[in-house]
Amino acid sequence: MPNKVRILLADDHAVVREGLKALLNGEPDLEVVGEARDGAAAVELAVALDPDLVVLDVSMPGLNGVAAAEQIHRANPTRKIVALSVHEDRGYLRMMLAAGAAGYVLKRSAADELLRAVRAVTAGQTYLDPALADGLRDELLDRVADGAAGGELSQREQEVLKLIAEGFSNKEIASNLNLSVKTVETYKTRSLEKLGLRTRVDVVRYALRRGWLKDPV
Known part of the structure; x- marks a missing residue:
């Protein structure tokens, strides 16, 4: 049994x-x-x-x-x-x-x-x-759903999304990852479309589920 x-x-x-x-x-x-x-x-x-x-x-x-x-x-x-x-x-x-x-x-x-x-x-x-x-x-x-709207995120997409969840602006993320602001916006848009997310609150909740944030927001 x-x-x-x-x-x-x-x-x-x-x-x-x-x-x-x-x-x-x-x-x-x-x-x-x-x-x-x-x-x-x-x-x-x-x-x-x-x-x-x-x-x-x-x-x-x-x-x-x-x-x-x-x-x-x-x-x-x-x-x-x-x-x-x-x-x-x-x-x-x-x-x-x-x-x-x-x-x-x-x-x-x-x-x-x-x-x-x-x-x-x-x-x-x-x-x-x-x-x-x-x-x-x-x-x-x-x-x-983790990725159900279009597949898994790339490593760079995860990095961008994690920084968004932590409260960084597109400009700050670009500086942090040595990317252009336009590239950051592209990664952000692509990630949100893949995951079916709309707002930063949605991103934070997704980050919490993935264990990216140490403390509840």
């Missing part, structure tokens, strides 16, 4: 944790190996227990789900994260996806969708609750 998917469950409500734990442990291929009631404990247990996947509540006291996801993802970018949330607006979705989550499930439909999300994310897919509008889902997936 294949090894079970080892799951860390983080939610500040004990009743919710118990329900989700029973749901997950009821599956032959899933196993809850740890529980956390806040973001700080989730980060610590992610290191100590080395789970395959973390189910992370977005709204927790102290260190919230977004900050916890960023730290967990930074410590091990291969670890899978599924966000569990009461929030349906695009702000929370984008923040969690940018922080490293690959799944986003609404609490009101968790009993039906969490198992699907866990299995999809474990398989390397991105999963968003179907209650979300299709147009929003497509937009979000396009914006966080």
Whole structure:
């Protein structure tokens, strides 16, 4: 029998944790190996227990789900994260996806969708609750896909994009990389087109997902 998917469950409500734990442990291929009631404990247990996947509540006291996801993802970018949330607006979705989550499930439909999300994310897919509008889902997936809009970035394109994320102007980047401003603009345009990004905020979020920035912006 294949090894079970080892799951860390983080939610500040004990009743919710118990329900989700029973749901997950009821599956032959899933196993809850740890529980956390806040973001700080989730980060610590992610290191100590080395789970395959973390189910992370977005709204927790102290260190919230977004900050916890960023730290967990930074410590091990291969670890899978599924966000569990009461929030349906695009702000929370984008923040969690940018922080490293690959799944986003609404609490009101968790009993039906969490198992699907866990299995999809474990398989390397991105999963968003179907209650979300299709147009929003497509937009979000396009914006966080690493290279899905046109292939991998070249080394120079990565250098330019990283400096943009760090806040440098085109002129400063040109000086830093010994290029002309026009060449920098060409690399920038090409990179944004490849990744389906539009604004500097999008670039920063992409850089966070790739681990280019040391601290959250």
